[in-house]
Amino acid sequence: MDKKKIRNFSIIAHIDHGKSTLADRILEMTDTVATREMQEQLLDSMDIERERGITIKLNSVQLKYKAKDGQEYVFNLIDTPGHVDFQYEVSRSLAACEGAILVVDATQGVEAQTLANVYLALDNDLEIIPVINKVDLPSADVERTKEQIENIIGLDTTDAPEISAKTGLNVEDVLEAIVAKIPYPMDANDKEPLRALIFDSYYDQYLGVVMSVRLRQGTIKVGDKIKMMSNGAEYEVTEVGVKTPKILKKDMLEAGEVGWISASIKTIKDVHVGDTITLAKNPATEPLPGYKKLKPMVYSGIYPVDNARYEDFKEALEKIELSDSALVYEPESSQALGFGFRVGFLGLLHMEVIQERLEREYNLNLIATTPSVIYRVTLTNGDVIEIDNPSLLPDPQKIKMIEEPYVNIKVTTPGEYVGDLMNLMQSKLGVYRDLVYVDDTRMELVYDMPLAEIIFDFFNKLKSISHGYASFEYEPIGYQESKLVKMDILLNGEMVDALSMIVNNQFAYERGRELTKKLKEIIPRQNFEIPVQASIGNKVIARETIKAYRKDVTWKLHAADISRKKKLLEKQKEGKKRMKQIGRVEVPQDAFVAVLKLD
Numbered sequence: 338m339d340k341k342k343i344r345n346f347s348i349i350a351h352i353d354h355g356k357s358t359l360a361d362r363i364l365e366m367t368d369t370v371a372t373r374e375m376q377e378q379l380l381d382s383m384d385i386e387r388e389r390g391i392t393i394k395l396n397s398v399q400l401k402y403k404a405k406d407g408q409e410y411v412f413n414l415i416d417t418p419g420h421v422d423f424q425y426e427v428s429r430s431l432a433a434c435e436g437a438i439l440v441v442d443a444t445q446g447v448e449a450q451t452l453a454n455v456y457l458a459l460d461n462d463l464e465i466i467p468v469i470n471k472v473d474l475p476s477a478d479v480e481r482t483k484e485q486i487e488n489i490i491g492l493d494t495t496d497a498p499e500i501s502a503k504t505g506l507n508v509e510d511v512l513e514a515i516v517a518k519i520p521y522p523m524d525a526n527d528k529e530p531l532r533a534l535i536f537d538s539y540y541d542q543y544l545g546v547v548m549s550v551r552l553r554q555g556t557i558k559v560g561d562k563i564k565m566m567s568n569g570a571e572y573e574v575t576e577v578g579v580k581t582p583k584i585l586k587k588d589m590l591e592a593g594e595v596g597w598i599s600a601s602i603k604t605i606k607d608v609h610v611g612d613t614i615t616l617a618k619n620p621a622t623e624p625l626p627g628y629k630k631l632k633p634m635v636y637s638g639i640y641p642v643d644n645a646r647y648e649d650f651k652e653a654l655e656k657i658e659l660s661d662s663a664l665v666y667e668p669e670s671s672q673a674l675g676f677g678f679r680v681g682f683l684g685l686l687h688m689e690v691i692q693e694r695l696e697r698e699y700n701l702n703l704i705a706t707t708p709s710v711i712y713r714v715t716l717t718n719g720d721v722i723e724i725d726n727p728s729l730l731p732d733p734q735k736i737k738m739i740e741e742p743y744v745n746i747k748v749t750t751p752g753e754y755v756g757d758l759m760n761l762m763q764s765k766l767g768v769y770r771d772l773v774y775v776d777d778t779r780m781e782l783v784y785d786m787p788l789a790e791i792i793f794d795f796f797n798k799l800k801s802i803s804h805g806y807a808s809f810e811y812e813p814i815g816y817q818e819s820k821l822v823k824m825d826i827l828l829n830g831e832m833v834d835a836l837s838m839i840v841n842n843q844f845a846y847e848r849g850r851e852l853t854k855k856l857k858e859i860i861p862r863q864n865f866e867i868p869v870q871a872s873i874g875n876k877v878i879a880r881e882t883i884k885a886y887r888k889d890v891t892w893k894l895h896a897a898d899i900s901r902k903k904k905l906l907e908k909q910k911e912g913k914k915r916m917k918q919i920g921r922v923e924v925p926q927d928a929f930v931a932v933l934k935l936d
């Protein structure tokens with residue numbers, strides 16, 4: 338294959354700016370999908386919601402485009418998987434591309450996620466082609482949108498196609514721009530030892546683990562013995578191919594190409610997204626840069642509501658780990674919640690997405706406990722232990738010192754929000770380090786801060802203060818001693834281990850008060866009175882009471898009320914699924930993460 342005819346690219350955009358619609362048009366205009374098979378947002382058909390029951394997760398599609406220069410080009414359109422704001426997911430797809438099409442809605446202009454995605458594309462050294470979309474709408478302001486792209490992002494928009502992904506207007510210009518502007522894979526060489534980046538994978542009942550790969554160097558064909566560079570596992574390739582988007586088997590994949598490989602791999606643990614595949618005979622010496630090994634920052638206990646589903650849950654975790662290099666977990670148990678796993682996440686969003694995927698793709702009902710960081714505890718006898726589950730913190734008498742992870746956090750924001758954001762950082766125990774101008778409009782705030790304070794509702798506050806425009810990144814800078822205490826929650830006089838948390842002494846009373854109040858709102862009334870208490874050691878620091886039901890005076894219903902009552906019952910039943918019986922009290926899932934939603 339002539340490498341000069343290959344173009345590997347992604348489409349990036351803020352949500353709703355038209356990424357999926359443009360992908361549809363491109364598939365249609367290149368006759369990749371026959372018009373009669375066309376359905377809207379085809380690439381989205383594999384989204385979590387619609388994915389169940391379909392074995393093939395589509396994450397890249399190969400298409401052929403006959404350009405105006407008379408030549409035929411091979412395009413690999415790599416879908417950025419998962420949620421748009423799920424940055425490391427987007428990032429790993431981009432690592433398989435040479436270019437990105439940046440779609441900007443002309444009625445909205447540049448938005449927060451537009452920027453975040455551009456940064457990721459730049460990190461991966463991609464050629465970015467800005468495209469102005471929705472020009473068919475009367476409210477489209479093409480000039481202003483172009484100005485924003487130039488000023489905020491710094492991309493030249495002179496030749497930016499002005500399109501309607503919906504009607505197809507000027508979409509051909511996008512295809513031509515891909516040919517003209519996105520570089521072909523210049524590092525592709527079939528003669529060198531194989532190096533293929535695994536950028537996604539999934540489990541197929543028949544094929545075993547199927548890996549989506551980008552070949553940088555070398556070729557791979559059926560019968561080859563491959564080797565995973567991170568762990569040395571070896572397998573014989575049973576099938577290779579591309580997606581068009583139907584699965585198309587081929588004899589061989591070449592350098593520069595994007596495709597899939599299966600090798601009857603049943604040992605899920607051998608496959609890591611971000612790993613490099615080489616050949617057992619004549620292996621490459623260096624793996625591809627891959628992805629930074631991401632270290633989980635946040636841990637949470639996850640439990641099936643129905644304890645009988647423990648094995649299913651375990652299997653689901655193993656499978657989901659295939660497409661998520663960042664997930665780690667180990668078994669744990671809780672008095673309140675039974676058997677589950679302590680799972681490590683990159684952050685709260687990661688935690689939410691994984692929980693959602695587990696529930697949707699594996700039909701599980703799960704309860705997640707309040708996330709925690711890893712605390713380092715020095716005992717009076719000199720031992721040092723690490724605690725990722727607050728309920729396991731030893732007796733205060735046995736503790737000499739507790740240290741917690743600190744991070745250096747950089748918040749990038751338009752200038753007007755700097756004052757309010759500095760207040761936020763301070764309220765989160767941030768220690769000021771620096772304030773710098775990034776460019777004419779943006780500033781960067783630099784602080785050191787306990788990681789735990791980022792977990793407790795930092796993201797939401799940051800976004801609401803800055804109307805979505807501020808973004809942040811942080812890196813660990815080690816442990817520092819803090820005055821920390823364990824706060825327990827008692828429901829009906831019984832301590833609930835899954836609700837225990839470690840807090841800074843300074844916030845203990847305030848958080849105790851807020852949390853008991855919040856729990857009172859969340860836990861439904863039952864037919865007896867339930868005291869909700871927060872305590873440190875044996876000392877109760879806050880108390881609320883959930884009153885018992887009143888006698889049900891609405892019992893004798895009129896006919897018209899019956900359907901209303903029925904609806905109410907249905908709703909309660911729906912809610913019940915996520916309830917966990919703790920002692921005599923029924924506790925909804927929300928209670929376990931209530932602390933994240935305090936005002």
Ligand code: GDP
Pocket residue numbers: 350351352353354355356357358359378470471472473474500501502503504
């Ligand atoms: P995504 O979230 O970026 O994938 O956005 P979608 O492709 O799902 O588009 C979001 C909405 O905008 C959908 O209702 C589309 O029909 C609509 N849309 C996308 N492109 C255009 C366009 O060029 N013109 C108009 N009028 N609507 C569009």
Ligand code: MG
Pocket residue numbers: 356357358378381
């Ligand atoms: Mg979409």
